Amino acid sequence: MRFPNQRLAQLFDMLQNETLPQDELARRLAVTTRTVRADIAALNALLQPYGAQFILNRGAGYQLNIVDDQRYAALKSHSPAPLRIPRTGPERVRYLLVRFLTSAFSIKLEDLAEEWFVSRATLQNDMAEVREWFNRYNLIIETRPRYGMKLFGSEMAIRACLTELLWQMAQEDPDNPLITSEALNAGIQETLARSLQECFSRSRVRLTDEGERFITLYCAVAVRRISEGYPLGEFRADDVVDENAREIAHQIAGVLRSLTGKPLAASEEEWLQVHIAARQIQEMAPSDISADDDEALVNYILRYINTHYNYNLLNDNQLHADLLTHIKTMITRVRYQINIPNPLLSNIKQHYPLAWDMTLAAVNSWGKHTPYTISENEIGFLVLHIGVGLERHYNIGYQRHPRVLLVCDTGNSTVRMIQAMLLRKYPQIEVTRIISLRDYEQLAAPEEDFVISTVRIAEKDRPVVVMSPFPTEYQLEQIGKLVLVDRTRPWMLEKFFDNAHFLILDEPISREALFERLCLQLEQEGYVGADFLDSVIEREAIVSTMLGEGIALPHSLGLLARKTIVYTVLAPQGIVWGEETAQVIFLLAISKNEYEEAMAIYDLFVTFLRERAVARLRDSKDFASFKAVAIECLSKL
Numbered sequence: 031m032r033f034p035n036q037r038l039a040q041l042f043d044m045l046q047n048e049t050l051p052q053d054e055l056a057r058r059l060a061v062t063t064r065t066v067r068a069d070i071a072a073l074n075a076l077l078q079p080y081g082a083q084f085i086l087n088r089g090a091g092y093q094l095n096i097v098d099d100q101r102y103a104a105l106k107s108h109s110p111a112p113l114r115i116p117r118t119g120p121e122r123v124r125y126l127l128v129r130f131l132t133s134a135f136s137i138k139l140e141d142l143a144e145e146w147f148v149s150r151a152t153l154q155n156d157m158a159e160v161r162e163w164f165n166r167y168n169l170i171i172e173t174r175p176r177y178g179m180k181l182f183g184s185e186m187a188i189r190a191c192l193t194e195l196l197w198q199m200a201q202e203d204p205d206n207p208l209i210t211s212e213a214l215n216a217g218i219q220e221t222l223a224r225s226l227q228e229c230f231s232r233s234r235v236r237l238t239d240e241g242e243r244f245i246t247l248y249c250a251v252a253v254r255r256i257s258e259g260y261p262l263g264e265f266r267a268d269d270v271v272d273e274n275a276r277e278i279a280h281q282i283a284g285v286l287r288s289l290t291g292k293p294l295a296a297s298e299e300e301w302l303q304v305h306i307a308a309r310q311i312q313e314m315a316p317s318d319i320s321a322d323d324d325e326a327l328v329n330y331i332l333r334y335i336n337t338h339y340n341y342n343l344l345n346d347n348q349l350h351a352d353l354l355t356h357i358k359t360m361i362t363r364v365r366y367q368i369n370i371p372n373p374l375l376s377n378i379k380q381h382y383p384l385a386w387d388m389t390l391a392a393v394n395s396w397g398k399h400t401p402y403t404i405s406e407n408e409i410g411f412l413v414l415h416i417g418v419g420l421e422r423h424y425n426i427g428y429q430r431h432p433r434v435l436l437v438c439d440t441g442n443s444t445v446r447m448i449q450a451m452l453l454r455k456y457p458q459i460e461v462t463r464i465i466s467l468r469d470y471e472q473l474a475a476p477e478e479d480f481v482i483s484t485v486r487i488a489e490k491d492r493p494v495v496v497m498s499p500f501p502t503e504y505q506l507e508q509i510g511k512l513v514l515v516d517r518t519r520p521w522m523l524e525k526f527f528d529n530a531h532f533l534i535l536d537e538p539i540s541r542e543a544l545f546e547r548l549c550l551q552l553e554q555e556g557y558v559g560a561d562f563l564d565s566v567i568e569r570e571a572i573v574s575t576m577l578g579e580g581i582a583l584p585h586s587l588g589l590l591a592r593k594t595i596v597y598t599v600l601a602p603q604g605i606v607w608g609e610e611t612a613q614v615i616f617l618l619a620i621s622k623n624e625y626e627e628a629m630a631i632y633d634l635f636v637t638f639l640r641e642r643a644v645a646r647l648r649d650s651k652d653f654a655s656f657k658a659v660a661i662e663c664l665s666k667l
Contacts, residue, residue, distance in 0.1 A: 037061070037117060038076075041069050045084055051091035060118070080105040115146050122146070122156045124199065127163060128213050130171065131192040134258065136178035167191040185262050186301070189255060190369070193248045197371060200247065215257070218250045218289070225285045233278040241309035244370070248305060249286060252298065257290045265297040271307045271362075279303040308363040309370070324361055327396060328353045331412070334392035338588035340622055341388070341420060349419035356411060364402045372407035376578070378414060383632035385417035386410075391587045394572045406573060432456075432513050435476045435492075436464045437483035444499050448484070455506060456513045480512045522634050523660055529653040531597040541605055541612075542567070545584065548597050548617050558591050558619050565590055566617070574608040577635055580644045582612035591619035596631065598656065600648055613648045614638075637663055 037059055044050060044058065052063040059066070070092060074083050081098025082105075096102045116122040125146075129137055139157075143150045161171060167190055169183035181188070196213055199206050210216065223246050230242060237245070255261075279302040287294050328350060336342045343349055363370060372378075379386050389412050393404050434452075438445050445464055452459055462478055470487060480493040487494055493512055497505045531552075535544075549563035565586035569575065575584045582605075597617040604611040616635060638647065641663040650656035 038069055038073055041066075042073060045092055045094055049087065049091045049093040055092070077105075119156060122148070122153065123159050123163075124195070124208060125212075126153070126156060126160045127195055128192075128208050130160070130164075130179075130181040131188060131195070132213055132254070133180075136174065136180045138178035141178075163195075164191065185255065185260055186265070188260075189248070189251050189262075190367075193244075193251050194369060194371070196251070197244060197247055200243075201371070201373060213254075214250045215254055218253055219246060221289070222246050222249050222253070222285070226282060229278055229281045229285065233281070234274045235278050235306060235310050237306070237309055244309065245282075245305060249282065249302075252286060253289050256286065256292055256294070256298070261295045262297040262301055265300050267300040267303045267307075271303040275303050275307045275310060279306055304362065304366050305368065308359055308366070308368045310359065324354055324357045327357055327361075330396045331389065331392040331416075334395060335388045335416070338391065339388050340589070341423075343416075343419050343423065346419050346423065349415060349422075352415045353412065356415065360404075360408055360411070361402075364404055364408065369405055370407060372410040374414075375407060375410045378410045378417075379577075381636075382413050382417035383636075385413045385420055387585070389413045389416050390572060391569070394587075431458045431460050432480070433460045433462045433478040435470075435478040435481045436461050437467060437470045437481060437485070437487060438464060439467045439485060444484075448482075448497070448499060451501070452482070452509070456510065459513060482509065522631055523657065523664070526594055526596045526631060527598060527657070527660075528595075531595055532653040532656065533597070533599045534650075534652075535599060535601045535605075536603065538603060539601075539605060541570070541607055544599065544605060544615070545570075545617075548599070552591075552595065552597065552617075552619055557593050557595050558586075562586055562590050562619065574610070576607055576610050576612065577639060579639055579642070580604075580611065580613040580648070581635060581639060582607050582615045583618060583632075583635060584615065585618035585620065589620050589622045591621040593619075594621045594624040595619050598653075600650060600656070602648055614644055634660075634664075 040059060041055065044055065050058075052066050055066045056063045061069075070084050070086075077083060079101075081101035082094060082096045084092045085095045087093050116125045126142075129142070139150050139153045143153055146153075157171075164171065164181065164183075167183065167187040169181055169187055169191060171179050171181055173179045192213065196209050199209055210219075226242065226246055226249065230237065279299050282302055283294050283299040286298070331353070332344050332350070336344055362368075386409075389409055393409055393412070397404060436445070436449065436452075438448065449461055449464070452461065465473075467483075467485060467487065470481075470483075473490065475491045478492065480495065481487070481489075482495050482497050484497060484499065486496055495505065495508045495512065497509065501509075533548075539547075545563060545566050549558065549566060552558045553560060553562065565588070566584055569587045570584055574582075576582050597619070599615040599617070601613050601615065604613050605615070618631065620631075638644065638660070643659060643663045646659045647656060650659060
C-alpha cells in the first residue's frame with residue numbers, strides 16, 4: 031500500500047495509538063471536518079485488505095480497529111514511506127529552496143508541477159518568495175529556454191543559505207524528510223554528531239548545545255557539497271580566531287576528509303574556524319578582551335541609552351562585562367555575515383519593548399559610523415542583557431499603586447497604628463490623605479482609588495471599606511480585593527488616550543502620509559517639535575514597528591515629545607506597513623519627564639494582542655466604543 035498523498039499518511043500516523051475527534055484532526059491537518067471524514071473513508075478503503083478500519087466512537091473520536099492482527103502486522107512491516115509531496119504554500123517554498131540548493135542540474139517548473147500535482151502557475155507564484163529568500167544571500171536564479179532554471183552564487187553563500195534553511199526546519203521537526211532524505215546524506219547527522227562530540231570533549235572550546243548542533247548541521251551540508259565536487263573558494267580567516275578554535279577546526283576537518291573521501295582545501299578548515307569562533311562561549315575576563323570594536327560598541331550603547339533615554343547603566347560592571355563577552359563573538363559573526371537564529375526574538379520584542387527600542391536605536395546610530403550591519407537576531411541577544419540591567423536598577427515595569435483616603439475620627443496614635451498595619455499588610459498602598467469624618471462629609475468626591483474608614487460612611491463615587499482599629503480577617507480581605515485590582519493599565523488609558531487624538535480612516539492612505547498628518551497635528555498642538563516626524567520616519571526605516579496581528583506602534587528614536595500622548599488610528603481597510611498590513615495604529619509621543627510611567631503603555635498593547643482584540647478595536651465606531659473594548663480587555667486580567 032502506498033498513500034496517495036502526504037495528508038493521508040499523516041492522518042494514518044496520528045491515529046495509530048491515539049483516539050482523536052474530528053475537530054482535533056481538522057485542526058492538526060489545517061482542513062475542514064468534512065475533509066477529515068473524506069480522508070478517513072479513503073484510508074478505510076486502503077486498509078480493508080489488511081484487516082483494519084478506523085471507526086468513529088461517539089464522544090471519543092476515531093479509533094483504529096484491527097480485525098486481523100496477522101495481516102495488519104504484515105502491512106506495518108512492509109509499508110513503504112509515503113510520497114513526499116508538499117501540500118501547502120510554505121511547504122512548496124521549502125521544497126523548492128532545497129531542490130535549487132542541492133540540484134546539480136537545471137530545474138523545470140513543469141516537471142515539478144507534474145510531480146507535486148499542482149499547476150505551473152501555482153509554482154510560479156511560489157517562486158517570488160523563493161527568489162526573495164535567495165536574494166538575502168546574493169544568490170541568483172537564471173532561466174534558460176528549454177533547459178529550465180538553475181541557482182548561481184558563491185559556494186559559501188549556498189552553504190549558508192542551505193544550513194539556515196535546514197536549521198529552521200529542524201527546530202520544528204528534526205525528522206523532516208527534507209532534512210533526513212532530500213538535503214543531506216542519509217544518516218550523516220548521527221555519524222557526525224558522534225565524531226564531533228569526541229572532538230569537542232577533547233578541546234578547550236566551549237559551545238552551547240545549540241552551537242554544537244549548528245556546527246554539526248553545517249558539517250553535514252559541507253559533506254554533501256564536498257562529496258559532490260563543490261569545494262569552497264579562496265578564503266582566509268583573520269586574527270579573530272584563537273588557537274583553541276584553530277585546533278578543533280583542524281580535528282573536524284579530518285573527520286570531513288574521512289567522510290567525503292576527498293582532500294580538503296585550506297579554505298574549508300579556515301571557514302570552520304570562523305564558525306566555531308562565532309559560537310564559542312567566552313570564559314576570559316573582560317580585561318583580557320582587547321578588540322577595540324567590542325569595547326567601543328559596549329560604551330557607545332550605554333552612553334547612548336544614558337543620553338537619549340535617561341537611564342544610567344554606565345556604572346553597572348556586571349552589564350558591561352556581559353555585553354563585552356557577548357559582543358566579542360558577535361563582531362566575528364557580523365564581520366563574516368554569519369547569521370544565527372534567535373528563537374526568542376518575538377518574545378523579546380513583546381516582553382522587553384523598552385530595552386528593544388533603546389538597543390535598536392543605539393546600535394543603528396553606531397552602525398552609521400561602521401561598515402557592519404547587525405541583524406535583528408543579534409540585537410535581540412543584546413536586548414536581553416540590557417533588559418536585565420534595567421530591571422536591576424530601575425522600576426521599568428511601572429505600576430500605579432492604589433491611592434487610599436483614610437477617614438479616621440480617633441486619636442493620632444490610633445491613626446498611626448492603622449496606617450502602619452495597612453502598610454505592613456499591603457506595602458503597595460499609598461495613603462495620600464488622612465481626614466476626619468466632618469471633612470469627608472464636606473468632600474464632593476475623593477480623588478483616591480478607594481476609601482478606608484473607621485466608621486460607616488456613605489460612598490462618593492469610590493468604594494468604601496470599614497475597618498476597625500484591630501481589623502478582622504474579613505476586613506483585611508475586603509481591602510485586599512481593592513488593593514490587588516490592576517489600576518495601571520486603566521489609568522494609562524485615561525491619562526494618555528483621548529478623543530482629540532482618535533481617528534478612524536476609511537480612505538486609503540500610505541504610511542508616510544499618515545505619519546505626516548499625525549505629526550503635523552501634534553506639532554501644532556505643542557506636543558512635539560519639528561524634528562519629531564523625521565525621527566519617526568527614521569525609526570520605521572530601521573525595523574518595522576509592527577507588534578503583530580495588525581497592531582503597529584510607530585514612535586521616534588529617543589524621547590523627543592514635550593508631553594506624552596498616544597494618537598490612536600483605526601484603519602478598517604488596512605494600511606500597508608512594509609510586508610504586513612496595519613489596522614490599529616498607536617503613534618507614541620513620549621516625553622523624558624514621563625518616561626517611567628509611559629513605558630507601561632507597551633504592556634497595554636501587549637494585552638490587546640494577547641486578548642485577540644484587534645478586530646473589535648478596529649471595528650469601533652468612535653472613541654467611546656474603542657475605550658469600552660479596551661477596558662473590557664483589561665478587566666479580564
